[in-house]
Amino acid sequence: MSRVVHIGDSTEELQVRHQQLIAKSREFSGPSHTAPLEDVDLLVLSTLNGLGLDLHTLQRAVDHNTGVVVCDEGFMPTGVLLPLFEAWNHTEVLHGQIEASRPTKKRAWQLVVQEKIRQQAQSLPPDHRVAQRLNELAGHVRSGDAGNTEAIAARIYWPALMGPNFRRMPRTRLGPNGALDYGYAIVRSLVARCLVGVGL
Numbered sequence: 001m002s003r004v005v006h007i008g009d010s011t012e013e014l015q016v017r018h019q020q021l022i023a024k025s026r027e028f029s030g031p032s033h034t035a036p037l038e039d040v041d042l043l044v045l046s047t048l049n050g051l052g053l054d055l056h057t058l059q060r061a062v063d064h065n066t067g068v069v070v071c072d073e074g075f076m077p078t079g080v081l082l083p084l085f086e087a088w089n090h091t092e093v094l095h096g097q098i099e100a101s102r103p104t105k106k107r108a109w110q111l112v113v114q115e116k117i118r119q120q121a122q123s124l125p126p127d128h129r130v131a132q133r134l135n136e137l138a139g140h141v142r143s144g145d146a147g148n149t150e151a152i153a154a155r156i157y158w159p160a161l162m163g164p165n166f167r168r169m170p171r172t173r174l175g176p177n178g179a180l181d182y183g184y185a186i187v188r189s190l191v192a193r194c195l196v197g198v199g200l
Contacts, residue, residue, distance in 0.1 A: 002041040003039055003041050004040075004043075005021070005035060005040050005043050005044065006044045007043065007046065007047065007051065008047055009048060009049045010026050011023045011025065011051060012025065012026040012051070012052060013052030014052065014053050015054075016037060016056065016057050016060040019036060019037050019060075020036060020037065021035045021040060021043070021057075021061075022034050024052075037060060037066060040061075040064070040066045041193065042066065042186065042189055042190055043061060043066055043067070043069065045068065045069065045071060046071035048073060058081065061081070062081065062083045065197060067082050067189050067193040069081075069189050074173055076178075076181060077182065080189045080192060083196060084196065093198065093200060097200055103143070106143040107144075109144055109145060110142065110143050110144060110145060115138075116150065116153075117134050117141070118138045120134050120161075121138070128160065133156060134156070137153050154168065168180070
């Protein structure tokens with residue numbers, strides 16, 4: 001389970017001292033909150049009131065393989081800071097990634113889409129007709145998802161999960177769609193952190 005720390009409007013300043021992340025409260029009498037930086041996977045900065053943050057704090061976060069996500073005025077993640085050279089074999093892995101053949105890349109995408117559709121099916125009751133259909137679709141994903149099975153699955157999955165009138169509309173920032181956008185951005189940042197950690 002990943003540990004994500006959200007820094008909001010109540011925090012005035014972030015520091016790192018003795019490998020501890022320290023969030024100083026904006027209220028004069030408020031206490032500081034601390035967490036061991038090595039236990040923090042992702043730090044999400046979302047405040048409209050400004051935040052005291054120095055380069056030393058960002059460097060320590062990178063040293064501890066902690067991703068830092070910056071949010072905009074609508075509290076949606078817009079950028080991420082990640083360590084670049086966490087893996088000992090970074091150059092070797094990078095060359096392997098660059099030199100991967102087109103069929104290898106298409107096969108990798110096929111596996112990603114298959115697993116995504118299987119996970120969608122698992123989020124529904126096992127006897128749900130859409131769950132059964134999703135499992136069928138996962139088995140029909142072709143190399144590179146040439147038949148766009150991912151989109152076909154999404155079209156039946158979201159109404160089954162959220163109700164018949166729900167439509168997934170990214171970047172609307174409203175209601176469940178806004179919450180899903182936020183959640184996706186956090187998960188994406190955690191995945192990016194893991195990928196960079198192994199040299200990709």
